[in-house]
Amino acid sequence: xxxxxxxxxxxxxxxxxxxxxxxxxxxxxxxxxxxxxxxxxxxxxxxxxxxxxxxxxxxxxxxxxxxxxxxxxxxxxxxxxxxxxxxxxxxxxxxxxxxxxxxxxxxxxxxxxxxxxxxxxxxxxxxxxxxxxxxxxxxxxxxxxxxxxxxxxxxxxxxxxxxxxxxxxxxxxxxxxxxxxxxxxxxxxxxxxxxxxxxxxxxxxxxxxxxxxxxxxxxxxxxxxxxxxxxxxxxxxxxxxxxxxxxxx
Amino acid sequence: xxxxxxxxxxxxxxxxxxxxxxxxxxxxxxxxxxxxxxxxxxxxxxxxxxxxxxxxxxxxxxxxxxxxxxxxxxxxxxxxxxxxxxxxxxxxxxxxxxxxxxxxxxxxxxxxxxxxxxxxxxxxxxxxxxxxxxxxxxxxxxxxxxxxxxxxxxxxxxxxxxxxxxxxxxxxxxxxxxxxxxxxxxxxxxxxxxxxxxxxxxxxxxxxxxxxxxxxxxxxxxxxxxxxxxxxxxxxxxxxxxxxxxxxxxxxxxxxxxxxxxxxxxxxxxxxxxxxxxxxxxxxxxxxxxxxxxxxxxxxxxxxxxxxxxxxxxxxxxxxxxxxxxxxxxxxxxxxxxxxxxxxxxxxxxxxxxxxxxxxxxxxxxxxxxxxxxxxxxxxxxxxxxxxxxxxxxxxxxxxxxxxxxxxxxxxxxxxxxxxxxxxxxxxxxx
Numbered sequence: 001x002x003x004x005x006x007x008x009x010x011x012x013x014x015x016x017x018x019x020x021x022x023x024x025x026x027x028x029x030x031x032x033x034x035x036x037x038x039x040x041x042x043x044x045x046x047x048x049x050x051x052x053x054x055x056x057x058x059x060x061x062x063x064x065x066x067x068x069x070x071x072x073x074x075x076x077x078x079x080x081x082x083x084x085x086x087x088x089x090x091x092x093x094x095x096x097x098x099x100x101x102x103x104x105x106x107x108x109x110x111x112x113x114x115x116x117x118x119x120x121x122x123x124x125x126x127x128x129x130x131x132x133x134x135x136x137x138x139x140x141x142x143x144x145x146x147x148x149x150x151x152x153x154x155x156x157x158x159x160x161x162x163x164x165x166x167x168x169x170x171x172x173x174x175x176x177x178x179x180x181x182x183x184x185x186x187x188x189x190x191x192x193x194x195x196x197x198x199x200x201x202x203x204x205x206x207x208x209x210x211x212x213x214x215x216x217x218x219x220x221x222x223x224x225x226x227x228x229x230x231x232x233x234x235x236x237x238x239x240x241x242x243x244x245x246x247x248x249x
Numbered sequence: 250x251x252x253x254x255x256x257x258x259x260x261x262x263x264x265x266x267x268x269x270x271x272x273x274x275x276x277x278x279x280x281x282x283x284x285x286x287x288x289x290x291x292x293x294x295x296x297x298x299x300x301x302x303x304x305x306x307x308x309x310x311x312x313x314x315x316x317x318x319x320x321x322x323x324x325x326x327x328x329x330x331x332x333x334x335x336x337x338x339x340x341x342x343x344x345x346x347x348x349x350x351x352x353x354x355x356x357x358x359x360x361x362x363x364x365x366x367x368x369x370x371x372x373x374x375x376x377x378x379x380x381x382x383x384x385x386x387x388x389x390x391x392x393x394x395x396x397x398x399x400x401x402x403x404x405x406x407x408x409x410x411x412x413x414x415x416x417x418x419x420x421x422x423x424x425x426x427x428x429x430x431x432x433x434x435x436x437x438x439x440x441x442x443x444x445x446x447x448x449x450x451x452x453x454x455x456x457x458x459x460x461x462x463x464x465x466x467x468x469x470x471x472x473x474x475x476x477x478x479x480x481x482x483x484x485x486x487x488x489x490x491x492x493x494x495x496x497x498x499x500x501x502x503x504x505x506x507x508x509x510x511x512x513x514x515x516x517x518x519x520x521x522x523x524x525x526x527x528x529x530x531x532x533x534x535x536x537x538x539x540x541x542x543x544x545x546x547x548x549x550x551x552x553x554x555x556x557x558x559x560x561x562x563x564x565x566x567x568x569x570x571x572x573x574x575x576x577x578x579x580x581x582x583x584x585x586x587x588x589x590x591x592x593x594x595x596x597x598x599x600x601x602x603x604x605x606x607x608x609x610x611x612x613x614x615x616x617x618x619x620x621x622x623x624x625x626x627x628x629x630x631x632x633x634x635x636x637x638x639x640x641x642x643x644x645x646x647x648x649x650x651x652x653x654x655x656x657x658x659x660x661x662x663x664x665x666x667x668x669x670x671x672x673x674x675x676x677x678x679x680x
Contacts, residue, residue: 051467052466072466072471073466074465074466074467074468074469074470074471077466077467077468077469078469082467082468083467085464089461089463089464090461090464091456091457091460091461091464092460092461093456093459093460093524094453094456094457094460098453098456101453102453102454102456102457102465102468103468105450105453105454105468105469106468106469106470107469110450111450112450112451112454112470112474112475112478113449113450113451114446114449114450114451114452114478114482115449116449116450117445117448117449118448118449118450118452118453119448121450160464160468161467163468164468164469
């Protein structure tokens, strides 16, 4: 079975500065894969490289076996990869309902249509309602996204990301800044919504990582030093030295 | 589930009824208007206002819907007008069977064609880059229009005769009343079409591009394509407005596509309120009316435009529509009555302040501009002599006194507003 995501020898330089060095990553179909690493290790850059936000200097990235490196973000998205952002990135002046609906439109084939009434598209309506139900925001559907609480905006962020029905979902620190109770809620949400899909997640909260992930990759200075099951990663001396040791104090 | 569904259906039905009611009322108003105000002057004004409404709404496809600030929108308006004039002359010369009511569509095609031509490069980026390119293209086309004499007719422009085209329903479109109804028809058609556009998948994605072009790329859309299509629609409807202007004046000249015209439409959309669909309609009505009215009573009408614009930008960035919509939750919560008295109180000193400012401006303008005759300033029926030493004193008293008192009353307005919104919030009509 081809890997959902395959990163081969990817490098990223900004001028003389090497941010990502010889990055290799394999995410199997249906796997929940967490990327961890200290601050500044290049986790978000890795996300940006895979999702097309920035282009790799060299190397190759494949999605379900097809090369996607060099494609633009919307082309990659149309091939079935969707991502969220670490900093909340919603459509602030539009309502919750419209935020999610916009994310449903391309996947349901309506594209740039200017001859259809957007309110009269049953499958769009149904799917939007389902997703709002899923992210527990049905009661807030007519509120402008900019007026939501922080935790609600994070949930909306996840809703927009999964709305297209992409089979590979990448979440960049979905629980950052959340309280303990909110984090638990968000993890349950992520677990449920990514059922049957491939998930790549960047996360700082180790309880989230070890509770959620099937496999973990450890990124240090733009290079993956270890990849394996949570148990293997816990036992890996290199990881303990580079990361977990620091974290444990 | 069925319990919850029933009120929603009811709500949707009454909403639809109200929605069609508004459009029907607008259509009736357009038909009845010239019957109530039938003088030649008001017919001309209504015609110009109608054209301005289409133009301002087309501009708002860019500014309000897609977040593109254009300084050269009149290019599409003007080129639409020129194409319309050329086609009208050709129809008359070669006896083509195209009646006059279809000519605005020709204007639209002209505006659209140029938008398709330059739009792809222009809409590559939004923000400052787009604004600067639009300014450049505007100047480029405006100056070319004076150079390419065979197409644009130089300073004089190109004239036409609207009555020379095939008649329709026995209408020659010679009388202004018939032209007014032609314009009114196109106002309805264009406004409905542009409103419908906001309710399509494209229209909603335009809003998404306005709010967050980066994120749009990650839900499958190319923001460049979205902006390009929006630009095409804006150009098309601006061209319709230009075509109507060509019919109305029976001429197209370089002033149609210049910076002044581009400024006018930006002004109308902004003053009216770009965030709401109906905002630019209000703006177009007000700005056209002011333009026609002010030039008769003052020589410095542009100065007043500037003051109004700065005032709106500083104190009501949402425009007139924004101010009106602020009151909607108060109306629903029935707490509007709490702010009205404070408005009435504040209106008196504010009006005094405004009169003082007007008297100051007119005194300076007439003192320097014209000696002797014409130096009598007529303010609310009271004549002031611009050269009399008492006039500046009165102006100063009005400005200073008006301002000091107005400041106190504005504070009262703010307090009343706070109380009213608290009530609205308590009753659940305000987030």
